[in-house]
Amino acid sequence: MADSPLSNRTVVVTGAARGLGAALVRELARRGARPALLGHEKDRLEALAASLPGPALAVEADVTDPAALQEAADRVRGRLGPASAVVANAGIAEGGPFADSDPALWSRVIEVNLTGSAHTARAFLPHLFETSGYLLQVASLASFGAAPMMTAYCASKAGVEAFAHALRAEVAHRGVAVGVAYLNWTDTDMIRDADRFAVLHELRAHMPPPARRVYPVEPVAARLARAVERRRTALYVPAWLRLAQPARAALPPVVLRVARRDLPRLEAAGALRATGLLGAGGHADQAVRDASRTG
Numbered sequence: 001m002a003d004s005p006l007s008n009r010t011v012v013v014t015g016a017a018r019g020l021g022a023a024l025v026r027e028l029a030r031r032g033a034r035p036a037l038l039g040h041e042k043d044r045l046e047a048l049a050a051s052l053p054g055p056a057l058a059v060e061a062d063v064t065d066p067a068a069l070q071e072a073a074d075r076v077r078g079r080l081g082p083a084s085a086v087v088a089n090a091g092i093a094e095g096g097p098f099a100d101s102d103p104a105l106w107s108r109v110i111e112v113n114l115t116g117s118a119h120t121a122r123a124f125l126p127h128l129f130e131t132s133g134y135l136l137q138v139a140s141l142a143s144f145g146a147a148p149m150m151t152a153y154c155a156s157k158a159g160v161e162a163f164a165h166a167l168r169a170e171v172a173h174r175g176v177a178v179g180v181a182y183l184n185w186t187d188t189d190m191i192r193d194a195d196r197f198a199v200l201h202e203l204r205a206h207m208p209p210p211a212r213r214v215y216p217v218e219p220v221a222a223r224l225a226r227a228v229e230r231r232r233t234a235l236y237v238p239a240w241l242r243l244a245q246p247a248r249a250a251l252p253p254v255v256l257r258v259a260r261r262d263l264p265r266l267e268a269a270g271a272l273r274a275t276g277l278l279g280a281g282g283h284a285d286q287a288v289r290d291a292s293r294t295g
Contacts, residue, residue, distance in 0.1 A: 004031035004033075005230075006031045006084075006085070006225075007032030008033075009032075009034065009084040009085065010035075010036060010080040010082065010127075011036070012085070013036070013086075013089055015038075015039050015281065016035075016038055016039045016058075017037070018041070018044060018281055019189055021039065021090070022048055023217045024089065024225060025052070026048075027224075029053055029056065035052065037049055037056065037058045037059065038061050038063070038072055038120075040060065040284040040285060045060060057076060059072040062116075064115060064119065070123050082127040084131045085128075085136065086134075088120045088135065090112060090113075090116055090117075091190075091281075092112045092278070093109060093150065093153040093279075094277050094278060096275055097149065097273075097274070100274060108289070110159070113153070113157065114160055118163060134177045134179065135176065135178045137161075138183065139157050139164070140153075140184075141184050142154045142157040144251065146255065147203060164178050179234060181237065184238060185204065187215065187216050187217050188279065189281060190281060192279070193280075194275070200275070
């Protein structure tokens with residue numbers, strides 16, 4: 001796709017080792033971009049970068065570490081040139097009753113998803129000022145459709161939406177565009193792991209049919225890549241999510257009704273329990289934190 005606006009442009013993707021981030025990297029490379037892959041799991045990042053058809057760079061970096069992100073930004077500039085686009089995709093999740101949640105784990109979800117997105121933007125904004133570039137913040141239906149048993153994840157995704165809106169207004173006069181991608185359930189390790197837990201599976205199963213569907217990762221990645229090409233202010237995947245925006249004030253009462261009906265039964269069955277960090281990406285984040293404490 002030599003005619004893509006991304007051809008020969010450097011595009012940074014966080015959380016690039018697996019799932020949606022990895023699929024997005026492959027799609028960006030297909031469009032001629034020079035991807036910079038950031039995240040945990042160095043071996044996976046390097047293997048993916050080596051499999052791409054053009055120049056790419058893998059950098060192991062924790063998005064909650066500003067110094068590591070600054071070092072990554074310097075490496076990207078030195079190897080691939082300043083970033084024309086950055087996709088803040090890194091994210092983790094955990095589920096379970098808030099009252100019984102591990103405070104450190106709950107805070108870690110906020111730290112990775114919200115604070116990590118801010119650290120990513122801070123590290124790469126000098127690039128984007130230079131290139132009149134674009135930042136795409138990956139958010140979620142959870143940004144405006146908060147659900148029980150996912151308090152940290154929902155709070156973090158509502159936070160990144162507000163952060164992106166505020167940052168957009170702040171940097172527009174510098175030629176930098178900021179977009180928000182609202183995604184529904186996508187077929188990643190995180191979602192597959194969540195389905196192992198009865199309470200999370202049943203809460204999704206009781207959503208309206210379009211809202212409970214899990215979407216394949218490759219078409220979602222293609223939509224994200226097109227959003228980067230077009231510097232979209234907002235992206236909804238699937239497209240019907242756009243219809244939920246005007247009705248977002250009506251969503252909490254609907255969620256409350258479902259929760260009042262279903263949670264007592266699940267509680268009686270002993271299904272309301274903490275999940276820990278979900279998916280292989282969550283496990284990788286846990287492993288890095290465990291290693292830092294013992295090292």
